[in-house]
Amino acid sequence: RIWSPRSCLVSKFRNVYGKVANREQSFEGIPITKNVHDNHFFCAVNSKFVAVVTESAGGDANLLLSPYQSGRLDSHYPKVCASCSEDASVRIWEIPEGGLRRNMMEAVLELYGHSRRVGLIEWHPTSSGILFSAGYDYKILIWNLEIGEPVKMIDCHTDVILSMSFNTDGSLLATSCKDKKMRIIEPRSGTVLQQASCKNHRVNRVVFLGNMKRLLTTGVSRWNTREIALWDQDLSMPIVEEDIDGLSGLLFPFYDADTHMLYLAGKGDGNIRYFEITTEKPYLQYLMEFPIPNSHGLDVGACEGLIEPISMIVPRRSDTYQEDIYPMTAGTEPALSASEWLSGINRGKRTARVYASQTSTCSLILHFGKENAAMQHNPASPVGFLLLMSLKDSYRRPNQLVFKAPVKEKKSVVVNGIDLLENVPPRTENELLRMFFRQQDELRRLKEELTSKDVRIRQLELELNNLKNVSPNNV
Numbered sequence: 290r291i292w293s294p295r296s297c298l299v300s301k302f303r304n305v306y307g308k309v310a311n312r313e314q315s316f317e318g319i320p321i322t323k324n325v326h327d328n329h330f331f332c333a334v335n336s337k338f339v340a341v342v343t344e345s346a347g348g349d350a351n352l353l354l355s356p357y358q359s360g361r362l363d364s365h366y367p368k369v370c371a372s373c374s375e376d377a378s379v380r381i382w383e384i385p386e387g388g389l390r391r392n393m394m395e396a397v398l399e400l401y402g403h404s405r406r407v408g409l410i411e412w413h414p415t416s417s418g419i420l421f422s423a424g425y426d427y428k429i430l431i432w433n434l435e436i437g438e439p440v441k442m443i444d445c446h447t448d449v450i451l452s453m454s455f456n457t458d459g460s461l462l463a464t465s466c467k468d469k470k471m472r473i474i475e476p477r478s479g480t481v482l483q484q485a486s487c488k489n490h491r492v493n494r495v496v497f498l499g500n501m502k503r504l505l506t507t508g509v510s511r512w513n514t515r516e517i518a519l520w521d522q523d524l525s526m527p528i529v530e531e532d533i534d535g536l537s538g539l540l541f542p543f544y545d546a547d548t549h550m551l552y553l554a555g556k557g558d559g560n561i562r563y564f565e566i567t568t569e570k571p572y573l574q575y576l577m578e579f580p581i582p583n584s585h586g587l588d589v590g591a592c593e594g595l596i597e598p599i600s601m602i603v604p605r606r607s608d609t610y611q612e613d614i615y616p617m618t619a620g621t622e623p624a625l626s627a628s629e630w631l632s633g634i635n636r637g638k639r640t641a642r643v644y645a646s647q648t649s650t651c652s653l654i655l656h657f658g659k660e661n662a663a664m665q666h667n668p669a670s671p672v673g674f675l676l677l678m679s680l681k682d683s684y685r686r687p688n689q690l691v692f693k694a695p696v697k698e699k700k701s702v703v704v705n706g707i708d709l710l711e712n713v714p715p716r717t718e719n720e721l722l723r724m725f726f727r728q729q730d731e732l733r734r735l736k737e738e739l740t741s742k743d744v745r746i747r748q749l750e751l752e753l754n755n756l757k758n759v760s761p762n763n764v
Contacts, residue, residue, distance in 0.1 A: 300565045300574055301613065302550060302603060307561070307579035310598040316354055317361040319343060319594035336621065338384065339596070353389050375406040379422050381434065402430045402439045409450060414459045415638050416630035417623035421462070421476070423450040431476060435627050443479040445472065452494040457546070460635045463504055465492040471506065471524060477633065485524035490516065493539055498566055499546030505566070507540035507553070515540055517553070519572055529572050533562070547618045615643040
């Protein structure tokens with residue numbers, strides 16, 4: 290496609306360019322995992338930590354890094370040890386203020402409710418203690434972390450859920466599904482408000498575009514080319530469809546609601562494209578692309594990984610603070626409590642001013658062989674998730690005792706009349722054997738009870754026949 294230069298003359302970001310940080314400001318020696326599902330991230334960022342899923346003996350582990358402490362990592366750097374999402378669990382970890390000093394083995398809360406592996410989790414954007422999880426059982430569970438239990442189950446999907454995205458105040462949830470449908474859901478009631486069948490544009494990922502009441506999707510066209518599409522909130526038909534290229538890797542959209550810039554990156558791509566989204570035609574303005582640096586000097590055979598910060602710079606003649614580039618942004622304090630949101634209250638994010646000392650906006654590029662993924666980092670906004678780990682700023686536990694209620698207690702979790710814990714799979718071989726023998730004992734007990742009831746039924750039938758055969762004179 291030939292992009293017209295006239296389409297981006299009005300944009301103040303038309304000359305934005307990327308600058309790779311020095312080697313001393315990068316993270317080296319990170320064994321990035323190769324087991325992440327192709328539709329998920331293996332990196333997450335918030336204002337305090339960078340989290341990466343790494344290779345580890347006996348399963349993957351999550352590595353937590355401070356963005357202000359770079360360099361080569363020691364092989365014994367502390368990790369958050371967690372099992373993969375295949376155990377159908379979601380685990381909540383409380384990271385110390387100063388970061389990890391030793392390996393974390395015990396989660397403060399383990400959430401069980403899905404009958405199959407958990408593929409996605411998303412924090413609610415404005416409420417504290419509300420977490421959404423989507424599993425391969427085609428269900429979305431809403432967890433209230435103040436009580437450690439699910440409060441709602443959304444059961445409207447017929448296949449695996451590929452992505453989830455909230456609007457600005459968290460009153461709407463958009464999902465893309467493997468059944469080739471895109472849905473907009475009212476999360477508290479589980480009602481599907483809008484639905485689109487995407488046969489010509491097979492949607493992989495969907496993202497709400499801030500408060501513009503529009504959505505953007507990445508997917509594959511009928512000609513098997515990668516493309517993006519812009520939708521109104523009614524999902525009647527795409528406003529704009531743009532072909533990107535003919536590569537096969539998934540496109541990951543990262544949207545900055547403050548600057549209205551969209552970054553597109555994909556595994557195996559050699560560049561990151563960025564666009565500006567406007568409310569007027571042409572709606573989607575191509576700006577430029579940043580070529581990803583080659584991974585020279587990496588020992589791929591030794592599973593050596595590199596994280597390079599890339600600053601996105603808008604050239605200006607003046608060195609003073611440019612307020613138009615750094616508008617009010619989302620703060621780290623939640624606008625609602627979990628109980629307020631569940632009661633039906635909607636409230637937008639609390640905003641904060643970005644000052645000159647906080648104006649480093651960057652992207653993170655993860656190199657592992659030929660696979661690359663980009664994660665945009667806004668230093669003042671919480672970022673959502675990779676696999677079983679999501680970073681949430683400023684979450685405070687309201688009661689220390691609430692999170693000590695372990696899942697090991699034999700209690701039922703009933704949502705919509707369904708006990709979610711009755712089909713929780715065993716996590717170890719010993720648990721499988723115990724469950725097997727327990728079921729054998731239960732079957733034996735039920736058979737004995739059924740036999741005794743059959744005997745009692747025959748006795749009552751005989752007594753009834755005897756009563757019928759007795760003549761009235763003998764009564």
